Amino acid sequence: MSPPLLGVEGQSQCNVSLMASSASADRVAKNGLGLKERNYLGLSDCSSVDSSAVSSVPEEKKSNLNLKATELRLGLPGSQSPERESDFTLLGPSKLDEKQLFPLIPSKDGICLLSQKTVVSGNKRGFSDTVDGFSESKSTVFNDGSWMFNPASSDSGQTKLAGNAGINVMLSNRSSGTQPSVKTEVPGNTSKECSNKMNGSNTNSAPASKAQVVGWPPIRSFRKNSLAPTSKNNDEVDGKPGPGALFVKVSMDGAPYLRKVDLRTYSTYQELSSALEKMFSCFTLGQCGPQGAPSRETLSESKLRDLLHGSEYVLTYEDKDGDWMLVGDVPWEMFIDSCKRLKIMKGSDAIGLEC
Amino acid sequence: MAYSFPEEVLEHVFSFLSSDRDRNAVSLVCKSWYEIERWCRRRVFIGNCYAVSPDIVIRRFPEVRALEMKGKPHFADFNLVPEGWGAYVHPWIRAMSEAYPLLEEIKLKRMVVTDESLELIARSFKNFKVLVLSSCEGFTTDGLASIAANCRNLRELDLRESEVEDLSGHWLSHFPDNCTSLVSLNMSCLGSEVSFSALERLVARCPNLRTLRLNRAVPLEKLPNLLHRAPQLVELGTGAYSADIRSDIFSNLAEAFSVCKQLKGLSGFWDVVPAFLPAMYSVCSGITSLNLSYATIQSPDLVKLVSQCRNLQRLWVLDYIEDSGLEALAASCKDLQELRVFPSDPFGAEPNVALTEQGLVSVSEGCPKLQSVLYFCRQMSNAALVTIARNRPEMIRFRLCIIEPQAPDYLTLEPLDTGFGAIVENCKELRRLSMTGLLTDKVFEYIGNHAKKLEMLSIAFAGDSDLGLHHVLSGCKSLRKLEIRDCPFGDKALLANAAKLETMRSLWMSSCSVSFGACKLLGQKMPRLNVEVIDERGPPDSRPESCPVEKLYVYRTVAERRADMPGFVWMMDGDKALAFS
Numbered sequence: 001m002s003p004p005l006l007g008v009e010g011q012s013q014c015n016v017s018l019m020a021s022s023a024s025a026d027r028v029a030k031n032g033l034g035l036k037e038r039n040y041l042g043l044s045d046c047s048s049v050d051s052s053a054v055s056s057v058p059e060e061k062k063s064n065l066n067l068k069a070t071e072l073r074l075g076l077p078g079s080q081s082p083e084r085e086s087d088f089t090l091l092g093p094s095k096l097d098e099k100q101l102f103p104l105i106p107s108k109d110g111i112c113l114l115s116q117k118t119v120v121s122g123n124k125r126g127f128s129d130t131v132d133g134f135s136e137s138k139s140t141v142f143n144d145g146s147w148m149f150n151p152a153s154s155d156s157g158q159t160k161l162a163g164n165a166g167i168n169v170m171l172s173n174r175s176s177g178t179q180p181s182v183k184t185e186v187p188g189n190t191s192k193e194c195s196n197k198m199n200g201s202n203t204n205s206a207p208a209s210k211a212q213v214v215g216w217p218p219i220r221s222f223r224k225n226s227l228a229p230t231s232k233n234n235d236e237v238d239g240k241p242g243p244g245a246l247f248v249k250v251s252m253d254g255a256p257y258l259r260k261v262d263l264r265t266y267s268t269y270q271e272l273s274s275a276l277e278k279m280f281s282c283f284t285l286g287q288c289g290p291q292g293a294p295s296r297e298t299l300s301e302s303k304l305r306d307l308l309h310g311s312e313y314v315l316t317y318e319d320k321d322g323d324w325m326l327v328g329d330v331p332w333e334m335f336i337d338s339c340k341r342l343k344i345m346k347g348s349d350a351i352g353l354e355c
Numbered sequence: 356m357a358y359s360f361p362e363e364v365l366e367h368v369f370s371f372l373s374s375d376r377d378r379n380a381v382s383l384v385c386k387s388w389y390e391i392e393r394w395c396r397r398r399v400f401i402g403n404c405y406a407v408s409p410d411i412v413i414r415r416f417p418e419v420r421a422l423e424m425k426g427k428p429h430f431a432d433f434n435l436v437p438e439g440w441g442a443y444v445h446p447w448i449r450a451m452s453e454a455y456p457l458l459e460e461i462k463l464k465r466m467v468v469t470d471e472s473l474e475l476i477a478r479s480f481k482n483f484k485v486l487v488l489s490s491c492e493g494f495t496t497d498g499l500a501s502i503a504a505n506c507r508n509l510r511e512l513d514l515r516e517s518e519v520e521d522l523s524g525h526w527l528s529h530f531p532d533n534c535t536s537l538v539s540l541n542m543s544c545l546g547s548e549v550s551f552s553a554l555e556r557l558v559a560r561c562p563n564l565r566t567l568r569l570n571r572a573v574p575l576e577k578l579p580n581l582l583h584r585a586p587q588l589v590e591l592g593t594g595a596y597s598a599d600i601r602s603d604i605f606s607n608l609a610e611a612f613s614v615c616k617q618l619k620g621l622s623g624f625w626d627v628v629p630a631f632l633p634a635m636y637s638v639c640s641g642i643t644s645l646n647l648s649y650a651t652i653q654s655p656d657l658v659k660l661v662s663q664c665r666n667l668q669r670l671w672v673l674d675y676i677e678d679s680g681l682e683a684l685a686a687s688c689k690d691l692q693e694l695r696v697f698p699s700d701p702f703g704a705e706p707n708v709a710l711t712e713q714g715l716v717s718v719s720e721g722c723p724k725l726q727s728v729l730y731f732c733r734q735m736s737n738a739a740l741v742t743i744a745r746n747r748p749e750m751i752r753f754r755l756c757i758i759e760p761q762a763p764d765y766l767t768l769e770p771l772d773t774g775f776g777a778i779v780e781n782c783k784e785l786r787r788l789s790m791t792g793l794l795t796d797k798v799f800e801y802i803g804n805h806a807k808k809l810e811m812l813s814i815a816f817a818g819d820s821d822l823g824l825h826h827v828l829s830g831c832k833s834l835r836k837l838e839i840r841d842c843p844f845g846d847k848a849l850l851a852n853a854a855k856l857e858t859m860r861s862l863w864m865s866s867c868s869v870s871f872g873a874c875k876l877l878g879q880k881m882p883r884l885n886v887e888v889i890d891e892r893g894p895p896d897s898r899p900e901s902c903p904v905e906k907l908y909v910y911r912t913v914a915e916r917r918a919d920m921p922g923f924v925w926m927m928d929g930d931k932a933l934a935f936s
Contacts, residue, residue, distance in 0.1 A: 213760065213841075214434065214435070215430070215433035215434050215435045215840070216433070216760065216815070217698065217701045217731065217756055217758050218432070218433045218756060218815075219433070219697070219698070219701055219731075220432045220433070220490075220516070221434065222516055222518070222544065223648070223649075223697065224701070226625065226649050227651070227699060227700075330600065331600070331628065331629065331630055333628075334600055
């Protein structure tokens with residue numbers, strides 16, 4: 001099989017090209033028809049948009065990317081969140097003013113770039129198994145060392161390299177006479193060594209990351225050590241991983257019971273906001289209380305959104321000092337440190353809080 | 356000779372020649388010029404410490420005042436060179452302590468430096484002024500204490516990225532009270548906390564201090580104290596950039612920054628709390644160099660900061676900047692010359708940020724002076740590389756790392772030969788190139804044909820056959836350093852181009868297909884090359900001659916074979932019979 005992917009010229013007759021190309025062929029095969037699926041951004045939803053738009057205007061691709069990327073996802077890693085419409089999620093202007101995230105009003109000014117990363121890692125989860133499985137097999141293909149010897153087999157003296165006053169190639173041909181006989185033992189020996197070495201480094205790596213090749217990627221150790229310990233949902237700014245769960249009560253005016261959320265599973269206000277929306281949507285849908293909430297029995301989806309994102313509700317929290325504060329003023333880490341409980345207040349009740 | 360100038364006049368003329376190349380040319384004119392020049396050469400640069408011996412240097416240049424030297428091969432940065440390989444500086448220090456009592460400067464890179472060496476430096480050179488240890492290792496803070504205590508005229512102490520055994524922060528307090536000469540202090544690689552009051556007093560009494568790079572342990576709240584005492588600072592490396600969010604801390608910081616009107620370079624920024632970034636805004640318009648490569652700040656804050664630095668020439672940043680941030684950079688920073696984007700999650704299976712080839716393309720479009728790039732990303736296309744090449748034909752350094760080895764063009768699934776081919780074809784001034792991704796022999800043909808000014812080439816997981824290596828060795832006229840890992844290059848190209856190796860500083864090949872037999876042959880036939888086989892599996896002659904060696908390091912040398920080889924390094928030379936007995 002002559003793999004078209006590598007554009008192998010006539011001269012190179014070594015098996016290494018076959019090996020490498022079979023890896024690429026695997027790549028294509030696994031993805032079926034999809035050039036699209038190998039999507040490094042993990043936005044499998046918009047992959048077709050990505051690829052087709054590349055040849056045309058870059059801006060178009062970028063805006064498509066951004067729209068998809070701002071879709072809210074629950075922050076829990078591994079969850080596949082339902083589709084949401086993009087205008088639901090457009091957030092504050094490019095100046096990250098976290099105050100704008102709450103009350104739960106969509107600001108249509110711009111795109112919150114912050115959410116892109118969480119989205120990427122969130123919805124990539126399903127794809128990762130394929131990628132992991134593939135990458136592990138691929139890395140053993142070129143790690144097992146056996147391909148390394150194949151060029152020697154092509155050493156039949158056909159290509160005479162006109163080097164600059166080099167050592168006569170015949171000399172190496174002489175040794176090539178002995179090569180075929182020993183070639184078979186050598187791969188076993190060295191490839192075993194090689195794969196042992198690779199396996200050694202593999203066992204140390206985190207299960208979710210790829211098989212790690214020694215010295216790859218080429219990053220200096222002091223730089224690696226300085227980075228935060230990587231988590232899949234890596235939005236931690238200060239590099240301090242949370243020491244455990246941080247559950248706080250969440251109450252909502254008019255809801256018959258409270259909920260509890262673990263603040264440590266979120267890393268931005270955005271994620272918290274969407275999670276709370278989901279949690280409390282049932283209350284607003286079925287509400288027929290006396291406080292002026294719509295008493296219709298069924299509410300449409302859009303009406304629910306309007307409710308949550310209208311000026312009806314405001315998210316507040318009680319801090320260490322016992323004061324009720326508007327959520328969104330302070331950096332996330334600081335908020336987590338001081339938040340004791342959450343309350344979804346009606347907008348009219350929240351007038352006393354600074355906006 | 357009656358017609359020639361007196362020696363003193365020639366010496367005076369030569370004193371205007373600073374480049375080694377010029378001085379070497381002068382030495383070749385005639386014997387008397389050779390003699391005069393060698394007595395007045397003050398600076399010596401040795402790119403490979405094993406290329407020459409201390410005795411040879413001292414014999415030829417008896418009046419050296421400044422030595423700059425490099426040790427381990429570059430791939431040692433990525434743990435490819437086993438511990439104990441070599442590059443010990445002590446023999447040099449010992450020899451120079453006797454020969455050069457007036458030595459003032461020592462700058463070392465990737466060398467092993469011991470406390471003993473530091474103490475010897477501190478004792479031997481009365482006028483010692485400059486110590487720069489870049490990516491070095493083997494010493495502790497005790498050695499630093501010796502330097503601090505004894506070097507009365509110390510101007511520069513720069514430990515950039517060295518691995519120092521940090522016994523305590525006490526070393527800083529060893530600077531005597533009458534030390535006022537410091538111009539540059541870089542302790543950013545150290546972990547321990549130094550005595551802040553000692554640091555403060557040191558900074559206060561050194562009016563010429565231009566560069567101060569603190570370590571992470573220096574708290575942000577105390578930074579204003581230092582800035583107020585050194586408002587003349589040109590380069591500042593902060594400590595941890597985090598503190599409790601209090602308005603007084605913020606305003607103190609902002610005020611302190613506003614006082615430093617000469618600041619051009621900023622670095623540090625560990626543990627950034629974004630709320631404190633605006634404190635720096637007053638200096639941003641003057642900043643030309645910004646190193647945020649430890650700053651885990653996200654895109655909006657990053658972009659805000661970077662967009663304020665309209666005169667930025669150099670930016671090192673994590674990939675949190677994303678494509679959108681790079682676009683903003685391209686729009687605001689028209690003077691940008693160097694961009695380095697490092698990965699925040701290099702071992703993650705999936706991308707954690709929206710950084711693709713597009714970011715680099717944007718910068719190449721928007722920044723007309725861009726000439727130096729180091730870019731980590733997870734996808735690349737030939738189209739993007741071609742665009743970059745056409746946008747920036749004056750590129751000098753282009754280092755691209757696609758995190759997945761052998762990643763093809765993600766759009767077409769083809770190799771990236773065309774893309775890199777475009778780079779070398781368009782960028783005729785290219786001096787340094789690092790390539791990754793799926794690459795066949797074709798790309799090496801392009802490189803051999805076009806990269807005539809290329810001096811350093813780094814290759815990983817690329818190529819199909821010896822032809823690739825042959826293209827490079829036979830075509831790249833200016834090649835000085837070639838480093839290769841995990842490529843199917845074997846004996847033929849190496850042996851056919853053996854003479855080329857004498858025109859280069861060094862060649863590194865690891866996990867390739869060079870046989871032991873070929874290494875022996877190379878070592879025998881080329882006496883002016885040191886052919887080192889580095890193999891941790893045991894003596895190479897315990898395996899068949901056709902068995903590939905783990906690692907090969909070849910470099911030209913005029914020195915005798917080195918006497919400090921560890922057990923896993925074998926020198927291939929005429930005496931190899933002795934080596935194995």
